[in-house]
Amino acid sequence: MAPAKLLVDIHTHVYLPRYANMLRARSSVPKIMTTLIDGKEQDRLLILDHEPSGGRPVGPQYWDRDQKLAFMDRHGIDVSVVSTANPWLDFLPASQAHELALELNADLEQYCSTGPDMTDSSVKRLYGFGLLPLVPEITTTSLLEAVKQISEAPHLKGLIMGTRGVGKGLDDEALDPVWAAIEAAGLVVFLHPHYGVDGKAWGDRDNGHVLPLALGFPFETTTAATRLILSGVFDRFPNLRLLLAHSGGALPQLSSRLASCIDHDPVVASRLKHDARYYLGKLYLDAVAYGPEELGFVSEVLSRANRYEAGSTLNEPADRKVGSKKVLFGTDHPFFPPLQSIEKWKSVVENLEAISSVQGWTEDEKDGVRGGNALSLFNIS
Amino acid sequence: MAPAKLLVDIHTHVYLPRYANMLRARSSVPKIMTTLIDGKEQDRLLILDHEPSGGRPVGPQYWDRDQKLAFMDRHGIDVSVVSTANPWLDFLPASQAHELALELNADLEQYCSTGPDMTDSSVKRLYGFGLLPLVPEITTTSLLEAVKQISEAPHLKGLIMGTRGVGKGLDDEALDPVWAAIEAAGLVVFLHPHYGVDGKAWGDRDNGHVLPLALGFPFETTTAATRLILSGVFDRFPNLRLLLAHSGGALPQLSSRLASCIDHDPVVASRLKHDARYYLGKLYLDAVAYGPEELGFVSEVLSRANRYEAGSTLNEPADRKVGSKKVLFGTDHPFFPPLQSIEKWKSVVENLEAISSVQGWTEDEKDGVRGGNALSLFNIS
Numbered sequence: 001m002a003p004a005k006l007l008v009d010i011h012t013h014v015y016l017p018r019y020a021n022m023l024r025a026r027s028s029v030p031k032i033m034t035t036l037i038d039g040k041e042q043d044r045l046l047i048l049d050h051e052p053s054g055g056r057p058v059g060p061q062y063w064d065r066d067q068k069l070a071f072m073d074r075h076g077i078d079v080s081v082v083s084t085a086n087p088w089l090d091f092l093p094a095s096q097a098h099e100l101a102l103e104l105n106a107d108l109e110q111y112c113s114t115g116p117d118m119t120d121s122s123v124k125r126l127y128g129f130g131l132l133p134l135v136p137e138i139t140t141t142s143l144l145e146a147v148k149q150i151s152e153a154p155h156l157k158g159l160i161m162g163t164r165g166v167g168k169g170l171d172d173e174a175l176d177p178v179w180a181a182i183e184a185a186g187l188v189v190f191l192h193p194h195y196g197v198d199g200k201a202w203g204d205r206d207n208g209h210v211l212p213l214a215l216g217f218p219f220e221t222t223t224a225a226t227r228l229i230l231s232g233v234f235d236r237f238p239n240l241r242l243l244l245a246h247s248g249g250a251l252p253q254l255s256s257r258l259a260s261c262i263d264h265d266p267v268v269a270s271r272l273k274h275d276a277r278y279y280l281g282k283l284y285l286d287a288v289a290y291g292p293e294e295l296g297f298v299s300e301v302l303s304r305a306n307r308y309e310a311g312s313t314l315n316e317p318a319d320r321k322v323g324s325k326k327v328l329f330g331t332d333h334p335f336f337p338p339l340q341s342i343e344k345w346k347s348v349v350e351n352l353e354a355i356s357s358v359q360g361w362t363e364d365e366k367d368g369v370r371g372g373n374a375l376s377l378f379n380i381s
Numbered sequence: 382m383a384p385a386k387l388l389v390d391i392h393t394h395v396y397l398p399r400y401a402n403m404l405r406a407r408s409s410v411p412k413i414m415t416t417l418i419d420g421k422e423q424d425r426l427l428i429l430d431h432e433p434s435g436g437r438p439v440g441p442q443y444w445d446r447d448q449k450l451a452f453m454d455r456h457g458i459d460v461s462v463v464s465t466a467n468p469w470l471d472f473l474p475a476s477q478a479h480e481l482a483l484e485l486n487a488d489l490e491q492y493c494s495t496g497p498d499m500t501d502s503s504v505k506r507l508y509g510f511g512l513l514p515l516v517p518e519i520t521t522t523s524l525l526e527a528v529k530q531i532s533e534a535p536h537l538k539g540l541i542m543g544t545r546g547v548g549k550g551l552d553d554e555a556l557d558p559v560w561a562a563i564e565a566a567g568l569v570v571f572l573h574p575h576y577g578v579d580g581k582a583w584g585d586r587d588n589g590h591v592l593p594l595a596l597g598f599p600f601e602t603t604t605a606a607t608r609l610i611l612s613g614v615f616d617r618f619p620n621l622r623l624l625l626a627h628s629g630g631a632l633p634q635l636s637s638r639l640a641s642c643i644d645h646d647p648v649v650a651s652r653l654k655h656d657a658r659y660y661l662g663k664l665y666l667d668a669v670a671y672g673p674e675e676l677g678f679v680s681e682v683l684s685r686a687n688r689y690e691a692g693s694t695l696n697e698p699a700d701r702k703v704g705s706k707k708v709l710f711g712t713d714h715p716f717f718p719p720l721q722s723i724e725k726w727k728s729v730v731e732n733l734e735a736i737s738s739v740q741g742w743t744e745d746e747k748d749g750v751r752g753g754n755a756l757s758l759f760n761i762s
Contacts, residue, residue, distance in 0.1 A: 053648060169584040198579035201604050203550040207611050208648030214639040215607060218631065219600050223582050226596060230588050246638065250599065250631030253679075256672030256735070257627065258595040260728060264717045267434060267589030277672070291637030291658075293685060293699055297678035298634075304674060317740050318674055336645045347641060354637070359698050 006078040006123070008371035008380075010190075011245065011286045011330025012068070013085035016107045020063045022100070030087055032058060047087055050199060052209050061334040065111055069125065071333055075348050078118060078371065081378060082108070083129035083160040085335075086194035090135060090162055097133035098142045105130040105149050105156065112155035123380060128153075129160040129190050132178070136167035143178050151185035157378040158188030158243070163195065163224035170224050171231035179237045188284070188377060192245040193220035218249030225251050225283070226258060232272060234279045241377070242282065243328070247289035252301040255280055259308070274310045281305025284377060286330040287369055290350050292357035295369075299323035299361070320358075324365040328374045329355065387459040387504070389752035389761075391571075392626060392667045392711025393449070394466035397488045401444045403481070411468055413439060428468055431580060433590050442715040446492055450506065452714055456729050459499060459752065462759060463489070464510035464541040466716070467575035471516060471543055478514035479523045486511040486530050486537065493536035504761060509534075510541040510571050513559070517548035524559050532566035538759040539569030539624070544576065544605035551605050552612035560618045569665070569758060573626040574601035599630030606632050606664070607639060613653060615660045622758070623663060624709070628670035633682040636661055640689070655691045662686025665758060667711040668750055671731050673738035676750075680704035680742070701739075705746040709755045710736065 015023065023032040023045070030047040033055075045062075046055040061067045062085075072080055084104060089097040108128040115126040130150035132143050143166075150156045159182070165172045170191075182189060196216020221244055234240065244251070251258075259276040262268050272279075282305075285298050302323030307314045329351065336347040355361075355369050375381065396404065404413040404426070411428040414436075426443075427436040442448045443466075453461055465485060470478040489509040496507040511531035513524050531537045540563070546553045551572075563570060577597020602625055615621065625632070632639075640657040643649050653660075663686075666679050683704030688695045710732065717728040736742075736750050756762065 053646075171584055171586055197582055197600065201578055201601075203552055203608055205552055205608070205612065206648055207608075208646035210611065210639070210642045210646050210649055211604070211607065214635060214642035215600075215604055215631075218635055218638065219578065219596075220582075222631070223592070223596055226592065227584055227586070227588075230591065231586065247634075250596075250603070250634055253628075253631055253634040253670075253675055254595060254599055256670060256675055256731075257599065258591070260671040260717070260731060261591045261595035263727065264720065265434075265589035265591050266720060267587055268591055269720055289634075289637060290641040293678065293681045294634055294637055297674065297681075300674045300678075317738070336641065339645065339647060339650060346644065350637075350641060357698070 005367050006118075006371040006375065007076055008079045008081070008329060008374035009072070009077045009331050009333070010081045010243070010328045010374050011288050012080045012082055012333045013335065014068065014082050014111070015062045015085055016104055016111065017063050018100075018103060018107055019084060030091060047194070048212070052206070052212070056209070065115060065126075068333075069116065072125065075331070075344055077331070079123060079125055079127065079374075079380065081127045081129060081157055081374065082111070083190055083192070084108070084131055086162060086192060088131055088160070088162055089133055090164055090194070092135060094133065094135050094138040094142070097135040097138060101131045101133040101146050102149060105146065105153060109153040109155055124155060126155070127378065127380065128156045129158045130156045132159055132161065134161060134165055138166055140174070140177050144181050147178065147181045147185060147187070151187055157380070158190055160190040160192055163191070163193060163220055169227055171227040171233070173231075176236065179233060179240055183237045183240045188241045188243050190243045190245065191221060191224060193217040193249070196220050218246050221245055221249035222251045222254065225249070229276055229279045230262075230268060230271070234282050235273045238282070240282065241284065243284040243286065245286055245288065247287065247294060247298050247327075248283065248285045252280065252298045255301060275308035277301075277308040278305050278310075284326045284328060287327050287351060287355055288330045288332055290347075290354060292354045292359070295327060295354055296320055296358045296360060299327050299358075302326050320360045321362070321365050324361055324369055325373055327369045328377065329370050386748050387499075387752040387756065388457055389460045389462070389710060389755035390453070390458045390712050390714070391462045391624070391709045391755050392669050393461045393463055393714045394716065395449065395463050395492070396443045396466055397485055397492065398444050399481075399484060399488055400465060411472060428575070429593070433587070433593070437590070446496060446507070449714075450497065453506065456712070456725055458712070460504065460506055460508065460755075460761065462508045462510060462538055462755065463492070464571055464573070465489070465512055467543060467573060469512055469541070469543055470514055471545055471575065473516060475514065475516055475518045475523070478516045478519060482512045482514040482527050483530060486527065486534060490534040490536055505536060507536070508759065508761065509537045510539045511537045513540055513542065515542060515546055519547055521555070521558050525562050528559065528562040528566060528568070532568055538761070539571055541571040541573055543573060544601055550608055552608040552614070557617065560614060560621055564618045564621045569622045569624050571624045571626070572602060572605060574598040574630070577601050599627050602626055602630035603632045603635065606630075610657055610660045611643075611649060611652070615663050616654045619663070621663065622665065624665040624667065626667055626669065628668065628675060628679050628708075629664065629666045633661065633679045636682060656689035658682075658689040659686050659691075665707045665709060668708050668732060668736055669711045669713055671728075671735060673735045673740070676708060676735055677701055677739045677741060680708050680739075683707050701741050702743070702746050705742055705750055706754055708750050709758065710751050
């Protein structure tokens, strides 16, 4: 039995040593390269073409488990559900992606299983999201093998996934056997962005990483989740559990507009079983939104989903307490380090303060978002 | 003195006859072409390259003032502030854009001034947003001439603007004299999308117009407003009044993430006077969001802005009543017609029901959003 009030971080990344070494050996993006900055050697990570600011500094916080645990200790985080950071295996040929997925899943299971336990508890401090070799020309057999491996690994609780699928996005019918297997295994899919949108949208000014991270990332997640809804995936796989990064990007705010656009377009108006807003009730959202009003709102959008089930006569205001059960604390560590050295990372403190400040959530809902919801979702006890 | 409870539509479009004739004479997009559909001639509007579904049907509801008034009467709309629909003059060479802007502004002033009055009132039923010839190679003199023309036209209350500026977007310093003139004239800028994002994001499936309209449009508005904030325009022109289409797109939901990304990026962390969320308090938003939770949320985001002023020690929850004063009803007519012929358009009914259903707004706030706020903002009495 898990203690009642754990702080659980479900959005926290790693480049496992095997993966970091692979990035270091590469000559094209994504890669880790060592450069001289002010006369000192520094590792820099380049994960995008035309990376702003010459990439970002990386160090052992990306691959060293002790550093992950030290970060957790410093911020009072009891349990982390760790995932490989983007761009995963997207850039690899199918055979290499297949092999590396299986190796990295085994590495991550070991990373978790050989890590520490919580004091006086059978709960581990580290769990993980595995990876599928989602690249063009991969076979369904290979994808299903990875799903099976993850479902059998005791400490892997789901899998992290980008938005490209096997090259045509997540609304590709070729993925139906994969959704079926994931649904049957009860694994949670953590949907995470990497590509943003075409960089021409950002203009000529140097705004560092702000536009691709603050806007491009959420736009990509929003687009992928919307295309999934439009493809009928949630009608075909109603028990699929999808966790969206960054509180669902912009999907909650655009969901009524989406429903209206569907209703007004002859191509899609009759395609889905329910109003688009119904499907948002299928989603879990991390609480990586940095503001209390955002968290309150996204929990309302999850709450109202049953109002939009076909045939529903519900007409009550959304009770944000209900939707809060599907909102889960995350940090995005080791990304967004503070610019100055300080005890606690601002990005973490802000997300914790946001949870504490949501109007209309009692301490019960706040405790749930901080950890209880994650323990339930991932069946950790 | 205006009656207390008018319904005012501030997001309603027209292709003035002069503009529609120009589109009809064109052989490349944007254009209006007549095609045979089921043996009947039908005018279709193509405004995008690779327009989905072969464009959309257009008819006199786009250019005939009587049809606009009939639509208003049918939906109980007392006053409309009419704007030319996208893509405005964006595709024209500078000399033609200059000439046509002045002609269309004069046409729109006449469209309003020769239209009907409200019964027992000096309030007209039609007001307008003018146009600037915002195209590459236009001179500042030409832009300022159009600002002056609009500011002197009694029934033009502001101007509608796309996101390209004079070719480099709205964060282009070349526009500073234009912002200065707009600010000095007290004109409201209605910022409206047209281009969306690169269509590759939508994938291969035929989803009609849903993805470009439901997501692309709000992404574009969000990007443009964010780039404006990042460029410091609101620090340089603190009295600029910007009205964002479609309730600000995704900007409200992404605004705390934006603030955090700015704080964590060495390139921009010290550039602005205030936290990014402060600048959202400069904005007005239409109420074209189709859902009550969305409207309540965006009004909260406007309300909280002063919490994020530099040096503020405020720490109170946002009171969504305050922000509601800057939210204004709109229909997006004549876009989003119902698929079946019915008495009242679903898109209009949904937006009115959304306003009526916002939790935490009293009838005063709802009346304001329906019309009172627009009368104040545009000084209509």
